[in-house]
Amino acid sequence: IVGTRPNFIKVTQFKRIAKNYPKFHIKILHTSQHYSDEMSKIFFNELDLHPDYSLDIPDHLSSVSQIAEIMKGIEHFIVNHFYPHLIIVVGDVNSTLAGALVANKMNIPLAHVESGLRSFDTTMPEEYNRILTDKMAQYFFVTEQDAIINLKNEFVPENKIFFVGNTMIDTLVAYQDRIEASDILDKLQLHPKQYILLTFHRxxxxxxxxxxxxxxxxxRDIHRIADHHIRHIVFPIHPRTKNNFLKFDMFNQIQSIPSLVLTEPQSYLNFQKLIRYAFCVITDSGGVQEETTFLKIPCITLRPSTERPITLWEGSNVLLPFDIPTISGYIRSIQNNNHQNYRIPEFWDGKSTERIFRILSDII
Known part of the structure; x- marks a missing residue:
């Protein structure tokens, strides 16, 4: 069960790997939690990911109504089209929780991919989705050691926890040649390592x-401190962000900044190319923290906490408050080459999906 772009990226290799396990018959259900030509269909086409079934839920629902509609749609699919021996949910979005609830109420075993991550920040709705999903799961596939510790602290049996690595990285590895072939830098007239990439949507x-x-x-401050090494600030603006800039009559304020390259949301391949050649990335996203860690690109995450602490301990990520002098100071420290000791975490090697199926073949 998938519903958002981060979900899509985590399951691109499932059907390919499943071909090596004839006893498995995989169906991908798209809940349509995120659905638009720009932000869903493009991902499906370039990643060769084609859901077997898509729900038709209304736009602009509250979280409560959205989860309810997704649950009803999943139940209808199961009852009328395909009754599974196992439901797999990924990540921490509303579709994740909805799928977990359906599995629980229909007595279908549940596996959670990216299990055990905790920010310990209960102001984030995703934190409740993670905790509740893990309360209902029977099989726990984790991306990092901290997740194992969290699950053990929540009394999950150790023999149900499986350290497999990060399926998001499987997609990066599988599509690295196509990412490199993207012409987005030429289209935006950018030079490698001479731009800072921004993403904001929280x-x-x-x-x-x-x-x-x-x-x-x-x-504006990045523009002020930029030197000849940082020529541009690239901002693929999320629809939520753009709509609010327009709503509050503030869009002209960012349009007037000379070094800003403002773009529409980018496809997966284009966005990964932009990350790969950025001087650094400034974000409030979760998945970007992992992608920059794998690519060893400095990442400044403007949040008080992260559910992905390995990106701090081993990776290229740092948490900073949204304080402009602090952010500017850290950018200068990157310019001075003070942050180079990055490591790729264990099992972030492009083989996580294979590990999941190998385990499932033994336990199902």
Whole structure:
């Protein structure tokens, strides 16, 4: 069960690997939690990921209504089209929780991919999705050692926890040649390592005039401190972010910054090319922390906590407050080559999906 772009990226290799296990018959259900030509169909086409079934749920629902509609749609699919021996959910979005609830109420075994991650920040709705999903799961596939510790602390039996690595990295490895072939740098007239890449979409940063004003001030400050090594600031603007800039009549403020390259949301291949050749990335995203860690690109995450601590201990990620002098100071420290000792975490090697199927073949 998948529903959002981060979900899609985590399951691109499932059907390919499943071909090596004839006893498995895999169906991918897309809940349509994220659905638009720009942000879903493009991903499906370039990643050769074609869901077997897509729900038709209304747009602009509250979280409660969205989860309810997704649950009803999943139940209808199971009852009328395909009754599974196992449901697999990935990540921490509303579709994850909805799938877990359906599995629980229909007495179908549940596996959670990316299990055990905890930010310990209960202001994030995703934190509840993670915890509740793990409460209902029978099989726990984890990306890092901290997740194992978290699950053991929640009394999950050790023989149900499987350290497999990160399936998101499987996609990066599988598509690395196609990512390299992307011409997005030429289209945007960018030079490698001479731009900073920005992504912002979390409510506390983009849903209020004060939050958007901080984003504007940050971009202006980066423009101010940029030297000949950093020529551009690239901002593929999320629809939520753009709509709020327009709603509060602030869009012209970012458009007027000379070094800013403002783009529409990018396809997966284009966005990964932009990450790969960025001087650094500034984000409030979860998945970007992992992608930059694998690619060893400095990442500044403007959040008080992360559910992916291995990106801090071993990777290229740092948590900073949304304080412009602090952010500017860290950018200068990157310019001075003070942050180079990055490591790729264990099992982030492109083989995580294979590990999952090898385990499932033994336990099902």
């Amino acid at each position: 409510p506390n940063n983009v849903d209020t005039p004060n939050g958007l004003e901080r984003v504007v001030q940050l971009i």
